Amino acid sequence: MRLRVHRWPVLALAIAIAVVAAAGAVASAQTTLSEAQAKAAFILNFARYVEWPERVFPTRDAPLLICLLGRDGLGSAVAALESRQVQGRAIAVRRVASVDEMRACQVVFVGESEERRLALTLRGLAGQPILTVSDLDGFIDAGGAIGLVHGDGRLQFEVNRQALEQAQLKASSNLLKLARNLADISGRNR
Amino acid sequence: MKLKPLLSVLMRSLCMAGMLTLSAAASTESPELDDMSLEDLLNVEITGAARKSQHLNDVAAAVFVISREDIERSGATSIPEALRLAPGVAVARLANNRWAVSVRGFNSRFSNKLLVMMDGRSIYSPLFSGVLWEDNDTLLEDIDRIEVIRGPGAAMWGANAVNGVINIITRRARDTQGGLLVAAGGSEERGLAALRYGGESGDGHFRVWGKAFARDEAVTPEGRYANDYWRAGRLGFRGDWVMGDGHRLTLSGQAFSGVTGDTWRLPDLRSPSGVTLSDVRQREKGVHLLGRDEWMLAGGSEMAVQAYVDTTEIEIVGAFRERRTTADIDFQQRMLLGDNHDLIWGLGYRYSHDVIDSGEFISIRPDSRGFSLASAFIQDEITLVPSKLRMMLGTRLEYNSFTRFEPMPNARLIWTPTASQSLWGSVSRAVRTPSRAELDAQVEFSVLPAGAPGNPSPLPILIRSNPAVKDLQNETVVAYEIGYRHQFGPSLSVDIAAFQNEYDDLRGTMMGGTRLALARPPYLIQNVFPDNSVRARTRGFEIAADWYPLPWWRIQPIYSYIDLHAWSRTGDSASINSVTTVKASDPQHQVSLRSSMSLSERQTFDLWLRYVSRLGDHGSPLAIPAYTTLDLRYAWRPTRDLELSLVGQNLLDRQHPEAIPTLLPSQALEIQRGVYVKAKWQF
Numbered sequence: 001m002r003l004r005v006h007r008w009p010v011l012a013l014a015i016a017i018a019v020v021a022a023a024g025a026v027a028s029a030q031t032t033l034s035e036a037q038a039k040a041a042f043i044l045n046f047a048r049y050v051e052w053p054e055r056v057f058p059t060r061d062a063p064l065l066i067c068l069l070g071r072d073g074l075g076s077a078v079a080a081l082e083s084r085q086v087q088g089r090a091i092a093v094r095r096v097a098s099v100d101e102m103r104a105c106q107v108v109f110v111g112e113s114e115e116r117r118l119a120l121t122l123r124g125l126a127g128q129p130i131l132t133v134s135d136l137d138g139f140i141d142a143g144g145a146i147g148l149v150h151g152d153g154r155l156q157f158e159v160n161r162q163a164l165e166q167a168q169l170k171a172s173s174n175l176l177k178l179a180r181n182l183a184d185i186s187g188r189n190r
Numbered sequence: 191m192k193l194k195p196l197l198s199v200l201m202r203s204l205c206m207a208g209m210l211t212l213s214a215a216a217s218t219e220s221p222e223l224d225d226m227s228l229e230d231l232l233n234v235e236i237t238g239a240a241r242k243s244q245h246l247n248d249v250a251a252a253v254f255v256i257s258r259e260d261i262e263r264s265g266a267t268s269i270p271e272a273l274r275l276a277p278g279v280a281v282a283r284l285a286n287n288r289w290a291v292s293v294r295g296f297n298s299r300f301s302n303k304l305l306v307m308m309d310g311r312s313i314y315s316p317l318f319s320g321v322l323w324e325d326n327d328t329l330l331e332d333i334d335r336i337e338v339i340r341g342p343g344a345a346m347w348g349a350n351a352v353n354g355v356i357n358i359i360t361r362r363a364r365d366t367q368g369g370l371l372v373a374a375g376g377s378e379e380r381g382l383a384a385l386r387y388g389g390e391s392g393d394g395h396f397r398v399w400g401k402a403f404a405r406d407e408a409v410t411p412e413g414r415y416a417n418d419y420w421r422a423g424r425l426g427f428r429g430d431w432v433m434g435d436g437h438r439l440t441l442s443g444q445a446f447s448g449v450t451g452d453t454w455r456l457p458d459l460r461s462p463s464g465v466t467l468s469d470v471r472q473r474e475k476g477v478h479l480l481g482r483d484e485w486m487l488a489g490g491s492e493m494a495v496q497a498y499v500d501t502t503e504i505e506i507v508g509a510f511r512e513r514r515t516t517a518d519i520d521f522q523q524r525m526l527l528g529d530n531h532d533l534i535w536g537l538g539y540r541y542s543h544d545v546i547d548s549g550e551f552i553s554i555r556p557d558s559r560g561f562s563l564a565s566a567f568i569q570d571e572i573t574l575v576p577s578k579l580r581m582m583l584g585t586r587l588e589y590n591s592f593t594r595f596e597p598m599p600n601a602r603l604i605w606t607p608t609a610s611q612s613l614w615g616s617v618s619r620a621v622r623t624p625s626r627a628e629l630d631a632q633v634e635f636s637v638l639p640a641g642a643p644g645n646p647s648p649l650p651i652l653i654r655s656n657p658a659v660k661d662l663q664n665e666t667v668v669a670y671e672i673g674y675r676h677q678f679g680p681s682l683s684v685d686i687a688a689f690q691n692e693y694d695d696l697r698g699t700m701m702g703g704t705r706l707a708l709a710r711p712p713y714l715i716q717n718v719f720p721d722n723s724v725r726a727r728t729r730g731f732e733i734a735a736d737w738y739p740l741p742w743w744r745i746q747p748i749y750s751y752i753d754l755h756a757w758s759r760t761g762d763s764a765s766i767n768s769v770t771t772v773k774a775s776d777p778q779h780q781v782s783l784r785s786s787m788s789l790s791e792r793q794t795f796d797l798w799l800r801y802v803s804r805l806g807d808h809g810s811p812l813a814i815p816a817y818t819t820l821d822l823r824y825a826w827r828p829t830r831d832l833e834l835s836l837v838g839q840n841l842l843d844r845q846h847p848e849a850i851p852t853l854l855p856s857q858a859l860e861i862q863r864g865v866y867v868k869a870k871w872q873f
Contacts, residue, residue, distance in 0.1 A: 041226050042231055071606075073677070155234070
């Protein structure tokens with residue numbers, strides 16, 4: 001063992017710092033959410049800021065359907081959005097497994113487990129009025145509409161305008177302005 | 191942001207962390223979540239162990255991902271230091287410019303059973319069969335993540351991925367836009383400066399960067415400054431483009447130059463101790479260029495082609511110089527067949543050519559040699575029960591100039607009974623090909639003075655290590671692994687992996703003849719030759735947990751255990767010596783405990799405690815006592831774009847040794863406590 005005289009004062013100091021720091025941290029409350037909650041909240045906001053062609057809703061009071069594809073760990077956080085109101089419609093949440101099931105959805109969240117099938121899935125949804133969202137790496141490059149990405153310990157998002165146009169979806173300028181990839185350089189590190 | 195929602199969000203997060211489960215009921219009680227606007231959300235700090243483990247839940251191998259944030263908050267200033275964050279990895283700092291890094295055993299400066307790739311480019315040296323960490327670096331802020339895969343990865347990644355694969359992946363150029371300036375200085379990190387700029391170019395993005403640093407020397411056991419200085423500079427770029435036809439192009443490159451110091455204990459027939467200390471200077475420089483194209487075919491299958499050229503020069507002034515050029519091209523296709531098959535196959539070809547000037551102490555003949563490596567692999571991931579049970583079968587066939595064809599198969603099975611649990615197992619075989627040095631080097635290894643232990647003769651004995659007389663075989667391993675992962679709600683995940691590896695034909699040595707050299711003074715030459723006389727078996731496990739006791743506080747305990755049993759097949763005394771070296775190379779127990787606190791939106795405090803058990807038997811020349819060490823980091827962001835941090839490293843003692851150098855006769859050195867400050871400015 002290499003116990004040296006110098007070691008204990010330093011350790012004591014370290015513990016003291018840690019305790020003070022912890023106390024300070026409790027005092028300085030800050031906004032934190034679990035990642036799943038934050039992602040669910042983003043999905044809700046995307047649904048607010050995107051306009052679907054009216055024909056996608058079979059009736060005037062048909063719900064806005066958010067679908068989850070694959071395994072993603074967002075299940076309960078997104079399920080909590082159920083029956084919230086967006087654009088005058090109630091939200092319904094459903095798990096889906098195939099492209100056919102997704103045709104009725106307005107939003108499809110593609111889970112991490114779908115990375116291997118991503119290309120096929122997006123191809124299957126091409127041209128449909130469906131907003132695709134995912135936290136998969138390189139999602140918008142692969143043709144997805146909105147990608148959630150990590151940066152600075154926060155979540156940010158990137159928008160693929162071409163994909164939105166092809167899906168006949170209108171995105172509000174606020175959404176586009178806040179997208180990391182579309183923001184001007186000065187606003188980049190938000 | 192208003193105070194009330196802020197507090198209630200915090201309270202709710204606290205409750206959730208306590209319950210460890212996220213229930214839908216709790217969420218409906220809190221209307222503030224959907225009151226948050228996009229602007230609010232973009233400012234919310236994200237916590238949760240979910241992301242990493244979610245992704246990993248699907249992998250039938252022992253994988254650990256070190257994220258950019260982990261690297262930054264660890265205070266590590268080099269890639270090998272950052273690798274200490276992963277379970278199952280042994281990192282021993284031999285000096286301030288040299289490391290020994292291995293996964294699951296057999297650690298040494300030239301750890302030859304670990305394959306390391308940086309953005310798809312192998313940085314494993316075919317000369318030494320290992321990674322010269324002093325030559326391989328990048329801007330740490332550019333690293334997106336480091337994937338550490340324990341266990342054989344040969345079926346996917348090729349030969350020499352015997353005990354593990356490390357993939358260092360840099361960020362896309364799109365994620366590094368704008369400017370970045372980093373400056374740091376301190377007692378051990380004397381000075382570091384880095385500059386990066388990223389911009390747009392056509393349909394894509396690029397970045398260019400440069401960094402330079404100088405590092406202080408370590409000390410000898412007696413506390414005297416050693417000669418292990420390190421100064422290096424590096425320039426690099428990366429560009430990523432998405433073409434109109436769906437092709438995704440990446441082009442990246444680097445040029446570097448560095449100088450490191452060392453002191454060698456050179457064998458000396460005239461010295462009473464048999465050695466003279468000699469300061470040596472190592473110069474290294476190199477350039478590489480890599481291009482990759484990824485695209486999709488009409489049927490939905492994904493294709494990728496990657497090629498790189500890498501040229502390096504390493505010179506130990508007066509002793510040795512290697513100039514090496516490697517060209518590599520790889521092709522890969524991934525396709526889904528029916529509902530149940532996910533098939534990847536690929537082809538690769540590499541040619542590597544060297545020119546070596548060598549002198550007395552190390553002599554490598556012939557002085558120029560080229561070798562080719564051609565490989566083909568196929569791996570099928572079969573879904574047996576949708577979203578529950580999958581099987582992976584794969585194999586790689588590799589042909590190389592030295593040892594011809596080698597099959598490297600593996601079979602894996604993963605069962606995911608629920609979205610938060612997975613259980614996996616695997617059986618695989620991998621090989622390590624002989625290195626150029628093992629095949630062709632003659633090294634004046636050491637001198638036993640007359641009358642020294644082991645030398646009863648009246649003459650000094652020079653021990654000379656020679657090139658192999660008969661063909662060296664590949665080292666082989668058959669590995670059995672099993673692992674379990676569980677995500678307990680949003681704030682705790684646990685990952686356990688256990689293994690048993692059976693090695694055969696490991697590189698050992700055998701005694702050759704002795705002859706009398708009629709010089710003045712006369713001496714005896716004892717020849718030794720490399721052979722494949724060593725066998726070994728390792729057993730061990732790693733446990734890694736990731737826990738958020740509070741939303742702003744993350745704790746990551748890791749424990750790694752390995753039991754290495756090695757024996758000689760021949761009983762030759764040199765072979766038994768090789769076994770002793772192997773047995774002394776790894777700590778049996780390693781513990782790492784990290785605490786990361788986000789004190790406020792602008793302040794973070796990190797603590798990292800590590801314990802490494804002893805190496806070698808008590809009293810053996812390879813013995814290193816167990817050590818415990820502590821790193822602390824405090825960072826403050828006075829503005830959104832500026833971060834100042836204070837880092838203390840190895841705080842618990844003034845100096846400690848981490849390993850005894852083997853193979854090259856470097857002096858054994860000790861690592862000192864260090865403190866540095868760093869500023870990072872984004873503009």
